[in-house]
Amino acid sequence: MSDPVSPSQLRQDLYRLLDGVLETGRPLEILRKGRLLRVVPDQPVSRLDQIRTDASVIVGDPEDLVSVDWSSEWDPARALHP
Template sequence: MGTSVTPSQLRADIYRLIDAVLETGEPLVIERKGRTLRLVPDHGEGKLSRLRPQPEVIVGDPEDLVEIDWMADWDPDRALNP
């Protein structure tokens, strides 16, 4: 859950607390009047954002592949001896 502080504690030591969040990745919980705020590090873009496009990948419903007529592309000689 992370370290919990009051606004007064945050004000007194804000730079050390911010540095601790950045170094550890642990959130800082600030409690005020029965409610909480969280200071969390930004982890940047997710792993999926680094994916490169793969044009040879078929995107769509797999059931559509069943309906494709593959006979024009099928070579029996190549099928037996790849």
């Protein structure tokens, strides 16, 4: 959990902070008069929904990866003792 924000910080970045709660599901804590207030989303956020895709990770056709033969690269001795 991140550090609590002050009411002044909350006022400055209200929409950004609230959007962060909705996107991540992590509560926002506000420290006011020595006490903590917490803003939480009404529904849990799935961690899988937060995964961002990057089309540049695989260059080429992903289906080609299915038939890649790595047997010439595999060394049993190195696999057991890297």
